[in-house]
Amino acid sequence: MTAPLLEVRDLSVSFGAVQVVDGLSYVIERGQSLGLVGESGCGKSVSSLALLGLLPPRGCRVEGSIRLEGRELVGLPAPQWMPIRGGRIAMVFQDPMTALNPLLTVERHLREVLAIHQGLEGELARKEATRWLDRVGIPDPAARLSTYPHELSGGMRQRVLIAMALAGKPDLLVADEPTTALDVTIQAQILDLLSDLRRELGMSMLFITHDLGVVERVADRVAVLYAGRKVEEGEVSEVLRAPLHPYTDGLVGSVPGFRPRSGRLRSIPGQVPSPAAWPGGCRFHPRCPHSQEDCTRIVPTESSGSRKVACHHALEAQR
Amino acid sequence: MSLLSVRGLSVSFPVRGGLWGRVRQRVHAVQDVSFDLQAGETLSLVGESGCGKSTTGRAILRLLEPDAGSILLDGAEVRTMEGEALRSFRRQVQIVFQDPSAALNPRRTAFQAVAEGLIVHGLVSRASVRDRVREIFDLVGLSDEHLDRFPHAFSGGQRQRIGIARALALEPRVLVLDEPVSALDVSVQAQVLNLLEDIQARTGMAYLFIAHDMGVVRHVAHRLAVMYLGRIVEEGPAEEVCASPRHPYTRMLVASVPSLGERSTAGTVVRGELPSPLTPPSGCAFHPRCPHAQDRCRRERPQGEVVSGRFQACWYL
Numbered sequence: 146m147t148a149p150l151l152e153v154r155d156l157s158v159s160f161g162a163v164q165v166v167d168g169l170s171y172v173i174e175r176g177q178s179l180g181l182v183g184e185s186g187c188g189k190s191v192s193s194l195a196l197l198g199l200l201p202p203r204g205c206r207v208e209g210s211i212r213l214e215g216r217e218l219v220g221l222p223a224p225q226w227m228p229i230r231g232g233r234i235a236m237v238f239q240d241p242m243t244a245l246n247p248l249l250t251v252e253r254h255l256r257e258v259l260a261i262h263q264g265l266e267g268e269l270a271r272k273e274a275t276r277w278l279d280r281v282g283i284p285d286p287a288a289r290l291s292t293y294p295h296e297l298s299g300g301m302r303q304r305v306l307i308a309m310a311l312a313g314k315p316d317l318l319v320a321d322e323p324t325t326a327l328d329v330t331i332q333a334q335i336l337d338l339l340s341d342l343r344r345e346l347g348m349s350m351l352f353i354t355h356d357l358g359v360v361e362r363v364a365d366r367v368a369v370l371y372a373g374r375k376v377e378e379g380e381v382s383e384v385l386r387a388p389l390h391p392y393t394d395g396l397v398g399s400v401p402g403f404r405p406r407s408g409r410l411r412s413i414p415g416q417v418p419s420p421a422a423w424p425g426g427c428r429f430h431p432r433c434p435h436s437q438e439d440c441t442r443i444v445p446t447e448s449s450g451s452r453k454v455a456c457h458h459a460l461e462a463q464r
Numbered sequence: 465m466s467l468l469s470v471r472g473l474s475v476s477f478p479v480r481g482g483l484w485g486r487v488r489q490r491v492h493a494v495q496d497v498s499f500d501l502q503a504g505e506t507l508s509l510v511g512e513s514g515c516g517k518s519t520t521g522r523a524i525l526r527l528l529e530p531d532a533g534s535i536l537l538d539g540a541e542v543r544t545m546e547g548e549a550l551r552s553f554r555r556q557v558q559i560v561f562q563d564p565s566a567a568l569n570p571r572r573t574a575f576q577a578v579a580e581g582l583i584v585h586g587l588v589s590r591a592s593v594r595d596r597v598r599e600i601f602d603l604v605g606l607s608d609e610h611l612d613r614f615p616h617a618f619s620g621g622q623r624q625r626i627g628i629a630r631a632l633a634l635e636p637r638v639l640v641l642d643e644p645v646s647a648l649d650v651s652v653q654a655q656v657l658n659l660l661e662d663i664q665a666r667t668g669m670a671y672l673f674i675a676h677d678m679g680v681v682r683h684v685a686h687r688l689a690v691m692y693l694g695r696i697v698e699e700g701p702a703e704e705v706c707a708s709p710r711h712p713y714t715r716m717l718v719a720s721v722p723s724l725g726e727r728s729t730a731g732t733v734v735r736g737e738l739p740s741p742l743t744p745p746s747g748c749a750f751h752p753r754c755p756h757a758q759d760r761c762r763r764e765r766p767q768g769e770v771v772s773g774r775f776q777a778c779w780y781l
Contacts, residue, residue, distance in 0.1 A: 328738070
């Protein structure tokens with residue numbers, strides 16, 4: 146049996162004494178798209194920065210294992226990251242303005258990637274850059290090469306960023322809330338573009354978002370994170386239709402318009418806890434409507450199988 | 465008579481440039497916007513960034529000076545109000561802003577933020593201010609221990625509750641809510657939306673709910689007005705508009721929302737980007753993005769008409 150494209154096992158990340166990701170495990174097979182869902186502070190962005198070795202070496206401790214086709218990435222020395230970062234795993238960030246260099250033209254941005262990962266220079270690189278801009282749906286791509294980021298709209302900047310990420314022909318694309326800063330009609334276009342490109346290029350994707358509607362649109366499987374831990378994982382349609390974890394259930398009920406209007410929203414009481422003050426036992430227990438005595442003491446272990454849940458009183462039994 | 469009536473509202477901003485900062489041109493943010501709001505009703509202004517929805521809200525509160533149009537509260541013209549009438553208007557129409565962190569003074573406690581309006585408008589005696597603020601805190605789900613804390617000690621959702629408490633303190637009849645939940649986490653967003661629903665049920669307050677999220681809008685609004693580049697393109701009962709959008713822009717907007725528009729807008733292609741409001745397209749402003757655009761759309765702007773209870777501004781419906 147060949148190793149999966151990406152296998153994350155027991156990944157923990159701490160900044161000083163504060164642990165922000167706690168024992169996260171997941172697998173992404175070739176061509177598959179996994180959605181990582183959670184609210185602010187759940188560790189979804191930090192855990193994905195670890196995939197690209199982008200966490201600061203000082204003051205930040207990464208434990209566990211991240212394997213790309215069986216090759217361990219945790220603890221990899223900086224020079225060996227070069228061909229992986231951008232070449233095997235590429236990233237699209239949330240804010241397309243801060244992710245682009247305001248002093249460089251679109252062409253310079255793309256040619257840097259092409260030179261490092263494809264060894265392309267000169268006219269050949271220019272042709273390839275134009276082709277990628279065309280590929281991500283930028284009108285009049287040849288003319289756009291000489292523009293600067295500030296001359297482009299938010300949607301167009303995000304397209305440039307996607308072109309840059311894809312130009313290195315990665316096996317895995319990590320997209321961290323790539324549409325959160327965009328207007329809804331532009332968001333829809335970017336989501337469709339990512340899905341189309343993924344299918345055509347046979348690429349895998351890790352899609353990080355807080356928006357369940359977005360996950361449904363782009364992901365095959367979904368992992369729900371709460372307070373640094375994974376609480377549920379499974380096929381997108383199953384998880385969203387019949388959540389097993391009370392947190393997922395609350396999240397699905399909280400989204401207005403996600404299900405047809407049915408009176409009040411089922412909100413989750415309380416606040417998202419901060420990483421410095423995570424509750425003991427199951428971290429969701431203070432906000433959980435089904436919480437019992439054991440939840441306050443014992444950390445729930447994850448069930449096995451392809452549909453996973455970490456809860457002492459999963460909702461399955463109650464259905 | 466409607467509680468709040470807006471007729472032909474237009475607002476523009478100067479665009480300055482050059483060495484002396486002369487006004488080069490004006491950008492027309494809101495053009496000829498009209499709507500009515502009844503007591504106990506939620507009207508939602510929905511649209512993407514730059515469509516003029518927030519500007520409309522601010523103009524209604526007289527935080528901006530409109531170029532034209534009229535704003536009537538109980539039939540009285542708001543734009544010419546002065547003195548006591550204006551004070552009374554300010555009490556009756558309140559606003560909750562999008563970013564609760566920016567809307568609160570970091571050097572004033574939650575109590576001070578809420579009490580200020582009560583004192584300025586002389587609604588309670590100084591001695592009973594604290595008790596009244598306590599009552600309002602209770603109403604929005606904050607407790608006594610929160611009274612003397614500063615904004616930094618609150619989470620985003622709690623700060624928005626303070627913002628709502630501050631507006632409610634004056635017992636307004638119209639509450640303008642400018643994207644009140646878009647800065648909040650999903651689970652907290654639902655708490656605030658439920659809170660707003662409860663308050664409306666109890667007080668019969670009218671909400672002008674400004675938002676970009678069709679899901680949120682569909683949930684909270686009774687009626688909704690869709691804006692595009694400063695104008696209302698469609699208006700009607702919220703559920704109807706979301707379930708069977710008519711204007712091509714509304715269709716695109718509904719189709720854009722993941723999981724919302726699957727049935728009613730299947731096959732709708734979402735394309736193009738918002739043009740610059742400085743150089744709006746001729747005729748119907750939506751024509752460059754519209755799949756049905758024809759010659760007439762490029763030449764003439766549709767004035768809009770009411771068809772079976774719904775306003776729509778499109779030549780080909």
